[in-house]
Amino acid sequence: MLHLPHYDDVCAAAERLHGQAHRTPVLTSRTANQELGAQVFFKCENLQRTGAFKFRGAFNALARFDAQQRRTGVVTFSSGNHGQAIALAAKLLGLPATVLMPLDTPASKIAATKHYGGEVVLYDRYRDDREQICRDLSEQQGLTLIPPFDHPDVIAGQGTAVKELLEEVGALDALFVCTGGGGLLAGSALAARALAPQCKVYGVEPQAGNDAQQSLRTGAIVHIATPKTIADGAQTQHLGEYTFAIIRREVDDIFTVTDGQLVDCMRFFAARMKLVVEPTGCLGFAAAREMKSEFQGQRVGVVISGGNVDLERYCALLSA
Numbered sequence: 006m007l008h009l010p011h012y013d014d015v016c017a018a019a020e021r022l023h024g025q026a027h028r029t030p031v032l033t034s035r036t037a038n039q040e041l042g043a044q045v046f047f048k049c050e051n052l053q054r055t056g057a058f059k060f061r062g063a064f065n066a067l068a069r070f071d072a073q074q075r076r077t078g079v080v081t082f083s084s085g086n087h088g089q090a091i092a093l094a095a096k097l098l099g100l101p102a103t104v105l106m107p108l109d110t111p112a113s114k115i116a117a118t119k120h121y122g123g124e125v126v127l128y129d130r131y132r133d134d135r136e137q138i139c140r141d142l143s144e145q146q147g148l149t150l151i152p153p154f155d156h157p158d159v160i161a162g163q164g165t166a167v168k169e170l171l172e173e174v175g176a177l178d179a180l181f182v183c184t185g186g187g188g189l190l191a192g193s194a195l196a197a198r199a200l201a202p203q204c205k206v207y208g209v210e211p212q213a214g215n216d217a218q219q220s221l222r223t224g225a226i227v228h229i230a231t232p233k234t235i236a237d238g239a240q241t242q243h244l245g246e247y248t249f250a251i252i253r254r255e256v257d258d259i260f261t262v263t264d265g266q267l268v269d270c271m272r273f274f275a276a277r278m279k280l281v282v283e284p285t286g287c288l289g290f291a292a293a294r295e296m297k298s299e300f301q302g303q304r305v306g307v308v309i310s311g312g313n314v315d316l317e318r319y320c321a322l323l324s325a
């Protein structure tokens with residue numbers, strides 16, 4: 006039996022994060038409202054510490070370590086943002102961090118992780134089994150593994166963003182959440198079910214990797230090959246045990262969007278809202294735009310999950 010986190014755990018995480026994570030702004034845009042025919046509220050986790058919501062789950066998980074775990078430290082694997090988040094959270098809590106990252110991780114993410122004091126170990130994402138390398142490290146050196154999404158404390162921490170959103174703007178009719186391994190979506194769903202029970206909760210993933218959609222629709226975790234998409238934060242091969250159990254129970258549906266739609270959204274955020282948003286961070290809004298006929302006149306929440314993207318890559322994507 007899995008011990009799934011509940012909304013109480015999201016509340017406890019919010020207390021641990023108080024004064025450590027930013028309470029990120031909720032922004033609105035007349036242009037977005039006009040385009041969608043709805044009232045849209047953007048929760049801007051691209052403005053979170055380390056540039057993504059991942060700091061919430063990472064800090065919450067490390068804050069729960071006992072004295073022994075703090076001494077030996079943490080190990081994790083990450084396509085970037087979770088690695089940075091673990092490195093900063095570990096630094097703030099005074100414990101050592103080892104971060105496994107794919108060789109093709111954007112340079113800015115590797116540099117930032119090192120900058121925060123994390124030790125970086127690179128691996129080949131198309132050939133190596135990162136979870137096995139991580140398990141070896143944790144067994145040999147006694148490090149505690151905190152994975153990027155499939156962990157109750159990580160899920161509870163990620164849920165604090167939507168808790169803040171709903172406390173600030175009140176109930177919503179629909180909520181769109183970027184989805185990779187499902188930690189953000191699962192945590193968001195826990196918060197939404199408690200604070201806005203009628204709100205439809207939707208996950209959004211890249212069309213090239215719709216494993217979460219297939220999983221929700223078939224009722225079992227579907228595994229896929231690493232998808233080729235510009236949404237590098239959502240290049241996951243499958244949902245986790247914990248995340249799937251919550252998503253299956255709480256999430257209304259999962260949609261997909263193309264890389265081209267993500268680029269259109271990056272351009273929108275830059276031009277209209279003066280926000281730098283990474284491709285993965287655009288998943289939620291891209292789907293909301295696509296489905297606008299479904300919620301005319303309604304109140305719609307969109308989580309912008311992160312803003313970490315190399316500037317050269319950002320410019321290349323926008324000018325293509």
Ligand SMILES: *Cc1c(COP(=O)(O)O)cnc(C)c1O
Nearest residue numbers: 086185186187188189238310311
């Ligand atoms: C990790 C990440 C996601 C996906 O989060 P999951 O909890 O794995 O579903 C989405 N956007 C950004 C910017 C991320 O860093």
